[in-house]
Amino acid sequence: xxxxxxxxxxxxxxxxxxxxxxxxxxxxxxxxxxxxxxxxxxxxxxxxxxxxxxxxxxxxxxxxxxxxxxxxxxxxxxxxxxxxxxxxxxxxxxxxxxxxxxxxxxxxxxxxxxxxxxxxxxxxxxxxxxxxxxxxxxxxxxxxxxxxxxxxxxxxxxxxxxxxxxxxxxxxxxxxxxxxxxxxxxxxxxxxxxxxxxxxxxxxxxxxxxxxxxxxxxxxxxxxxxxxxxxxxxxxxxxxxxxxxxxxxxxxxxxxxxxxxxxxxxxxxxxxxxxxxxxxxxxxxxxxxxxxxxxxxxxxxxxxxxxxxxxxxxxxxxxxxxxxxxxxxxxxxxxxxxxxxxxxxxxxxxxxxxxxxxxxxxxxxxxxxxxxxxxxxxxxxxx
Amino acid sequence: xxxxxxxxxxxxxxxxxxxxxxxxxxxxxxxxxxxxxxxxxxxxxxxxxxxxxxxxxxxxxxxxxxxxxxxxxxxxxxxxxxxxxxxxxxxxxxxxxxxxxxxxxxxxxxxxxxxxxxxxxxxxxxxxxxxxxxxxxxxxxxxxxxxxxxxxxxxxxxxxxxxxxxxxxxxxxxxxxxxxxxxxxxxxxxxxxxxxxxxxxxxxxxxxxxxxxxxxxxxxxxxxxxxxxxxxxxxxxxxxxxxxxxxxxxxxxxxxxxxxxxxxxxxxxxxxxxxxxxxxxxxxxxxxxxxxxxxxxxxxxxxxxxxxxxxxxxxxxxxxxxxxxxxxxxxxxxxxxxxxxxxxxxxxxxxxx
Ligand SMILES: Cc1cc2nc3c(=O)[nH]c(=O)nc-3n(C[C@H](O)[C@H](O)[C@H](O)COP(=O)(O)OP(=O)(O)OC[C@H]3O[C@@H](n4cnc5c(N)ncnc54)[C@H](O)[C@@H]3O)c2cc1C
Numbered sequence: 001x002x003x004x005x006x007x008x009x010x011x012x013x014x015x016x017x018x019x020x021x022x023x024x025x026x027x028x029x030x031x032x033x034x035x036x037x038x039x040x041x042x043x044x045x046x047x048x049x050x051x052x053x054x055x056x057x058x059x060x061x062x063x064x065x066x067x068x069x070x071x072x073x074x075x076x077x078x079x080x081x082x083x084x085x086x087x088x089x090x091x092x093x094x095x096x097x098x099x100x101x102x103x104x105x106x107x108x109x110x111x112x113x114x115x116x117x118x119x120x121x122x123x124x125x126x127x128x129x130x131x132x133x134x135x136x137x138x139x140x141x142x143x144x145x146x147x148x149x150x151x152x153x154x155x156x157x158x159x160x161x162x163x164x165x166x167x168x169x170x171x172x173x174x175x176x177x178x179x180x181x182x183x184x185x186x187x188x189x190x191x192x193x194x195x196x197x198x199x200x201x202x203x204x205x206x207x208x209x210x211x212x213x214x215x216x217x218x219x220x221x222x223x224x225x226x227x228x229x230x231x232x233x234x235x236x237x238x239x240x241x242x243x244x245x246x247x248x249x250x251x252x253x254x255x256x257x258x259x260x261x262x263x264x265x266x267x268x269x270x271x272x273x274x275x276x277x278x279x280x281x282x283x284x285x286x287x288x289x290x291x292x293x294x295x296x297x298x299x300x301x302x303x304x305x306x307x308x309x310x311x312x313x314x315x316x317x318x319x320x321x322x323x324x325x326x327x328x329x330x331x332x333x334x335x336x337x338x339x340x341x342x343x344x345x346x347x348x349x350x351x352x353x354x355x356x357x358x359x360x361x362x363x364x365x366x367x368x369x370x371x372x373x374x375x376x377x378x379x380x381x382x383x
Numbered sequence: 384x385x386x387x388x389x390x391x392x393x394x395x396x397x398x399x400x401x402x403x404x405x406x407x408x409x410x411x412x413x414x415x416x417x418x419x420x421x422x423x424x425x426x427x428x429x430x431x432x433x434x435x436x437x438x439x440x441x442x443x444x445x446x447x448x449x450x451x452x453x454x455x456x457x458x459x460x461x462x463x464x465x466x467x468x469x470x471x472x473x474x475x476x477x478x479x480x481x482x483x484x485x486x487x488x489x490x491x492x493x494x495x496x497x498x499x500x501x502x503x504x505x506x507x508x509x510x511x512x513x514x515x516x517x518x519x520x521x522x523x524x525x526x527x528x529x530x531x532x533x534x535x536x537x538x539x540x541x542x543x544x545x546x547x548x549x550x551x552x553x554x555x556x557x558x559x560x561x562x563x564x565x566x567x568x569x570x571x572x573x574x575x576x577x578x579x580x581x582x583x584x585x586x587x588x589x590x591x592x593x594x595x596x597x598x599x600x601x602x603x604x605x606x607x608x609x610x611x612x613x614x615x616x617x618x619x620x621x622x623x624x625x626x627x628x629x630x631x632x633x634x635x636x637x638x639x640x641x642x643x644x645x646x647x648x649x650x651x652x653x654x655x656x657x658x659x660x661x662x663x664x665x666x667x668x669x670x671x672x673x674x675x676x677x678x679x680x681x682x683x684x685x686x687x688x689x690x691x692x693x694x695x696x697x698x699x700x701x702x703x704x705x706x707x708x709x710x711x712x713x714x715x716x717x718x719x720x721x722x723x724x725x726x727x728x729x730x731x732x733x734x735x736x
Contacts, residue, residue: 006645083734269726277715280721281715284714284718284719285717287718288665289666291733293639294733295645316639319632370628375631377627377630380631381607382621382622
């Protein structure tokens with residue numbers, strides 16, 4: 001009854017392993033000389049040139065239809081590219097959101113015109129997206145959104161503020177979640193999504209620096225911003241359905257357990273031939289967890305390919321995966337006698353500092369731990 | 384999933400569901416041999432699942448056999464199913480014909496390996512084996528021993544051995560044995576190519592991983608159901624968010640155990656890949672610990688009683704996580720192999736396992 005079944009993932013094939021070899025060859029060349037600290041940024045690291053080079057290999061939009069610039073490859077082939085990129089610490093951040101969720105949403109809900117306009121550009125690595133969901137008074141409680149788009153002649157007029165918007169300063173477009181109709185009894189009704197050009201008059205992006213001093217995210221303010229009707233994603237009022245259908249894509253991937261992989265590798269590098277039994281047990285356990293998570297995550301890739309909606313499964317992967325990432329920091333700290341210091345020349349020490357400072361965000365972004373546990377409980381029939 | 388797998392699943396669910404009610408589990412914990420259940424398993428071709436069809440067995444695939452085993456553990460079946468599968472696999476691989484009835488293997492635990500020496504056209508087996516599962520109930524024990532460096536399988540009648548009864552936390556027999564007996568030439572043979580003590584331990588670990596996954600999935604069902612029925616402060620305790628979050632973690636650990644057990648089953652079917660099975664047993668062991676603790680917390684005092692069914696499952700989880708190598712044993716192997724492979728190869732080893 002309460003069981004969440006993770007069906008066996010599609011098996012590796014000659015094609016996936018050939019592809020893996022190509023990706024590794026590409027990365028060996030493109031990432032040569034990249035510092036460990038940069039690699040530790042994982043999918044937070046942005047490099048538009050790198051994104052374009054990946055696109056030239058056909059590694060963005062891998063599963064999308066060819067007529068929209070995609071490559072019609074399998075979910076598992078896409079998975080191979082993603083996990084190899086993450087394991088190597090490649091700077092995939094510029095296109096990550098667009099590839100992971102924006103284009104899939106446009107393909108699924110957008111008009112034919114929107115598909116033709118946006119998706120090929122995304123697949124070429126020339127068009128980056130950000131997510132406009134969170135607001136100052138609407139975090140976990142997304143339906144409490146206050147940003148409003150009011151119908152006017154030819155379109156909508158938008159007022160409100162989005163916050164914590166990752167990469168808003170580098171993105172070309174935002175998918176904006178906001179209220180289009182009065183809040184009624186059903187708080188999930190009357191919300192919609194728009195595709196917003198970041199150059200639209202009335203839109204201002206202000207930086208927010210995270211506690212490490214990085215410009216991780218931004219505040220985006222809309223003041224009487226006009227959007228044409230053609231900016232509406234799908235039907236007016238379908239916003240809730242649209243965002244919930246993205247969740248499985250957003251939460252099930254290898255980015256939810258491999259974003260600290262560089263720390264593990266640098267830890268092994270630092271210990272070199274001093275891996276004693278205590279260290280081997282602690283590190284071996286982490287690898288056991290990673291292997292299991294990888295199987296679960298690939299299983300979800302298979303479900304998505306079959307058109308299923310494994311949102312609860314994805315919540316399980318994200319919760320177990322981000323917990324492991326956070327725990328990994330503690331395990332490494334206690335094993336290796338070194339104090340974290342971001343300015344150190346020692347790659348492990350610098351990566352440790354970076355990872356300690358980013359770890360709190362793992363269980364916040366993309367749905368907090370508590371929200372995920374609530375979702376899993378709902379899946380169990382408890383709420 | 385193939386059609387035979389579906390049929391097998393249904394049959395096993397029915398068979399173990401019917402045969403493992405509370406009375407049956409309590410009787411077995413008191414030392415009674417569950418004869419009716421075992422007969423049912425024999426009649427449905429489960430006990431000789433890993434014996435090839437041409438040797439009179441049902442010749443199931445290893446992954447189907449492990450599926451049936453997982454279902455047996457979902458019902459806490461108090462029988463040496465895993466051990467019989469292991470013993471018949473060892474025997475069949477060596478070309479030996481095991482007698483009918485429950486079987487077990489040695490060594491199952493610890494470092495002792497009984498020694499084999501040639502004697503009068505036959506063999507002599509001497510030495511000890513600790514905590515042999517169900518030795519007292521077995522028709523034969525498949526002992527993995529060695530002739531010099533050559534791994535050998537010996538089929539031994541337990542009546543020829545000294546047995547000191549012991550048990551695990553769930554009161555499943557775990558008996559210490561002393562071997563000092565002559566064996567006929569036909570009861571001893573070379574183990575199948577590539578099968579040695581380490582392989583046996585790996586296969587045993589894959590079995591326990593699947594049993595943990597099965598028992599934990601039942602613990603999850605029981606806990607979800609109990610928290611929906613138990614009312615405090617005027618509502619079912621499942622309505623409290625603290626309870627919901629704990630149950631969500633129980634479900635997550637149960638799902639991870641199932642995935643890890645699948646990983647072990649795939650490896651056992653294919654090539655006994657050491658890394659995959661080691662990872663699976665490590666992961667399942669951890670799920671067992673976390674899951675059992677959450678389940679007991681959610682059940683309150685009633686779950687702490689002999690009266691309630693929960694302990695049949697949690698006590699098995701607490702035993703099985705240690706048997707055929709506990710988390711730290713297998714994690715040690717993984718960690719050492721990663722250290723040996725070196726940082727450049729860690730990822731590719733994870734991917735190929
Ligand atoms: C690095 C980073 C990048 C981000 N990028 C983006 C982005 O690009 N776009 C975007 O839209 N957002 C982004 N976010 C925002 C993120 O989605 C929110 O932080 C998250 O949804 C939580 O909202 P909040 O921060 O307002 O916390 P709150 O919702 O106020 O939560 C605070 C605490 O209360 C708990 N809580 C809240 N409600 C409940 C409940 N019902 N039951 C139990 N506990 C509850 C939460 O779990 C949390 O522990 C980003 C966040 C971070 C840290």
